Structure formats: structure tokens, C-alpha cells
Amino acid sequence: xxxxxxxxxxxxxxxxxxxxxxxxxxxxxxxxxxxxxxxxxxxxxxxxxxxxxxxxxxxxxxxxxxxxxxxxxxxxxxxxxxxxxxxxxxxxxxxxxxxxxxxxxxxxxxxxx
Amino acid sequence: xxxxxxxxxxxxxxxxxxxxxxxxxxxxxxxxxxxxxxxxxxxxxxxxxxxxxxxxxxxxxxxxxxxxxxxxxxxxxxxxxxxxxxxxxxxxxxxxxxxxxxxxxxxxxxx
Numbered sequence: 001x002x003x004x005x006x007x008x009x010x011x012x013x014x015x016x017x018x019x020x021x022x023x024x025x026x027x028x029x030x031x032x033x034x035x036x037x038x039x040x041x042x043x044x045x046x047x048x049x050x051x052x053x054x055x056x057x058x059x060x061x062x063x064x065x066x067x068x069x070x071x072x073x074x075x076x077x078x079x080x081x082x083x084x085x086x087x088x089x090x091x092x093x094x095x096x097x098x099x100x101x102x103x104x105x106x107x108x109x110x111x112x113x
Numbered sequence: 114x115x116x117x118x119x120x121x122x123x124x125x126x127x128x129x130x131x132x133x134x135x136x137x138x139x140x141x142x143x144x145x146x147x148x149x150x151x152x153x154x155x156x157x158x159x160x161x162x163x164x165x166x167x168x169x170x171x172x173x174x175x176x177x178x179x180x181x182x183x184x185x186x187x188x189x190x191x192x193x194x195x196x197x198x199x200x201x202x203x204x205x206x207x208x209x210x211x212x213x214x215x216x217x218x219x220x221x222x223x224x
Contacts, residue, residue: 004155033211040122042201042216043156058211090155101146102203102212104155 004105013081021076023091031094032074036087081112117215125221134187134218136202150199192222
């Protein structure tokens with residue numbers, strides 16, 4: 001099993017550009033989520049999904065969109081990047097519900113200039 | 114308001130020393146997890162505690178969940194350089210609800 005994979009590893013964007021961060025898991029986990037990690041801020045939940053076709057907002061959803069067309073994939077879209085979105089983004093998945101062990105991907109380091 | 118307060122934020126110690134990291138809240142949690150994160154990688158789960166007063170041991174690491182399920186601690190005995198990393202606590206206020214993460218404790222162990 002590859003676990004949770006994320007692409008790209010690094011990305012630099014200009015303000016206003018759009019992009020999609022990819023996330024895939026091969027563990028047949030129902031629950032998937034996106035976090036951002038900033039220095040001294042811990043991990044903050046952006047969006048999450050409890051199954052294919054179902055998504056919901058987390059703590060910091062503004063500026064981000066998600067969709068869940070399959071169990072395996074959960075892409076995160078930035079429609080118009082802003083410098084405030086410079087961060088490290090982690091995708092995570094888990095069995096059943098959100099209180100269970102989270103398996104994290106290796107992260108995507110995004111810089112918006 | 115940070116629901117889970119971790120302390121200390123930074124800890125720099127010598128190999129062989131003992132240390133304790135704290136995770137405190139005014140809220141009750143149905144379960145609490147501890148993760149360890151190394152630079153450039155995602156967090157990895159160390160332990161989950163679910164019962165008030167529960168103590169779990171993982172080699173030199175001892176985890177405790179407070180009796181009232183509002184706080185937790187991580188104690189490392191005889192720290193080694195390999196213990197260096199960011200330690201995060203995360204709690205679920207109710208079963209099936211989203212995990213809330215603390216800001217983390219950065220541990221550096223030098224030989």
C-alpha cells in the first residue's frame with residue numbers, strides 16, 4: 001500500500017493563479033480531510049469528506065474548494081491564490097469517522113508570491 | 114481561543130534527560146491522540162487514549178489521560194536524539210467529530 005499520496009511536493013504560485021493539490025489514498029478509508037500547517041499554529045482543518053459525494057467545511061475553508069467523486073481521491077482547489085495561503089498542506093484519511101487515527105500524506109509546501 | 118493548549122512550545126534537552134509535555138483544555142474530550150512529526154513529513158500517530166485516567170506506555174514514552182478527560186501528558190524517559198521532532202496532541206470532543214489539534218511542542222535532543 002502506498003498509503004496517502006500528495007502531489008506536488010512543492011509549488012510556487014503568483015497571486016491570482018489557480019491550482020489543484022492532489023490527494024489519493026489506497027486504504028479504502030471513508031473519511032478524508034485537508035489541513036494547513038503554519039508556524040506556531042498547529043494543524044487547522046480546511047475541508048473534510050465522510051464519503052464519496054459528501055464534503056463539508058472545516059475551521060478555515062475560505063479560498064478553497066473540494067470535491068469527492070471517488071473514495072480514493074480528494075483534491076483541494078485554490079481558485080485565486082493569495083499570499084495568506086502560503087503554507088504546508090496535508091491531506092489525511094481515516095476509517096469511519098473523524099475521531100479515529102489519521103493517516104497523513106507527506107505534505108505540499110505552497111508559496112504564493 | 115485555542116481549545117487544546119500544549120506546553121512547553123519548545124524544549125531543548127540533553128540525551129538521557131527526562132521530559133514531560135502537557136496538553137490541556139477546559140473542555141472534555143471523548144478521546145485524545147498524540148502524533149509525532151519529523152521535518153518534511155506528515156504527522157504519525159503514537160497513541161490514542163479514550164478512558165479517563167488511562168495510562169499507555171510505548172517503550173520510553175508514557176501517555177496519560179486525565180481523570181476528567183480534559184488533559185493529557187506525554188513523558189519521555191532517557192530521551193535520545195531520535196526523539197527529536199514536533200509532538201502534537203489532538204482531541205475529539207465527541208465520537209465521530211473532527212479532531213482539534215494543539216499547536217505542538219518542538220523537542221530537540223542533543224547528544
